[in-house]
Amino acid sequence: MLRPLLAATVATVPLLAQRFEPQPPAFAFLQKPPLGLPAMPLPEGYTPTAAMFELGRELFHDGVLSRDRTVSCASCHPAATGFAHRDPLPPGIGGQKATRHAPALWNRGYAPLQRWDGASPTLEAFVLEPIGDPREMGHDVPAALARLNAEAPWRERFQQTFGGPATAPALQQSLATFVRGIVAGDAPYDRFVRGDPAAMTPQLRHGQWVFESKGGCWKCHTPPLFTDEDFHATGIGVQNGKAEAGRAAVTKDEADLGKWKTPTLRGVRLTEPFMHDGSLATLEDVVEFYARGGNAHPELDARMKPLDLSADDKAALLAFLRSL
């Protein structure tokens, strides 16, 4: 009896792993968001098209937007690592480093504000900013547009897609449409919630319980996006007793000192290192960080308290996080 049972278990593990691998970006987000995710809100007066998505995909992966053509969006946001970068601070133009960790881009089309401190009000506004950032692409938008219009293959791509030359709005729409197509859902959790009790193993159920009860993680990493898209101080980014400004740099409100946007936990097994400064190397480090109640911080969120987690609780929580 035991043998076939064991064989069946072993055989289903790799199958399950494959089945829940996040899907490559696709324009299908419009017609059919992945299981568990709501319809994506879209700015008024914008009708994304498959052609915009394809042009956005090409631009995202090409160095053409950077001054010396060495840096593309994908240099800092490679798909293989969940569109996040393996370096705590990713390399930009001329061997410089960005000032923050390059975050995962899953489901960012749902986010009302972009950047760790929410400084960019919309995805359209944000996507042009890396081009002009002296540490990232070291270019400027008018020069990038002039280059796109001077090179026949790009000029033609814009003509086909927008019926005219490359303009700032056309560049914004194509890049933003591609980023909106980077979606992740349809995890065991989503299948379980939609009524498939076999979708989650007992360990994943245990992990979900820790996430929701003892851990209180859901209060900020709220399903189904696993972020409340809000800003909180967890104690990351305090150097020599002094906290980085975080959200306060934008709002000029002292109460926002050291608050950073809650990142999504979708696809988190691919996106180490973690936090806005990439200071926690592994998911295990993140779980230990929360277990001790975060780091000391003058504005520490009231929800950050030492957690009473057993070794089993931690292992189950890690398995749950990796399954999202």
Ligand code: HEC
């Ligand atoms: C040199 C590395 C680098 C390059 C190149 C780069 N990014 Fe980023 N990206 C980052 C960093 C770092 C952040 C976080 C910035 C912040 O919080 O201030 C970020 C943030 C983002 C965000 C916001 C995500 C969120 O959760 O707030 C999006 C969307 C994004 N990048 C898309 C792009 C696109 C599109 C391009 C190309 C036009 C691009 N990036 C080029 C490093 C880079």
Ligand code: HEC
């Ligand atoms: C008070 C709100 C809050 C609670 C509660 C909370 N988090 Fe977070 N979480 C955040 C914020 C904010 C960040 C980003 C902090 C930064 O970058 O400085 C974060 C970052 C993370 C990251 C890093 C993701 C990335 O892409 O860098 C992981 C993983 C994570 N949290 C897991 C958890 C787990 C597991 C729990 C429960 C044990 C939890 N969080 C509880 C707000 C919270």
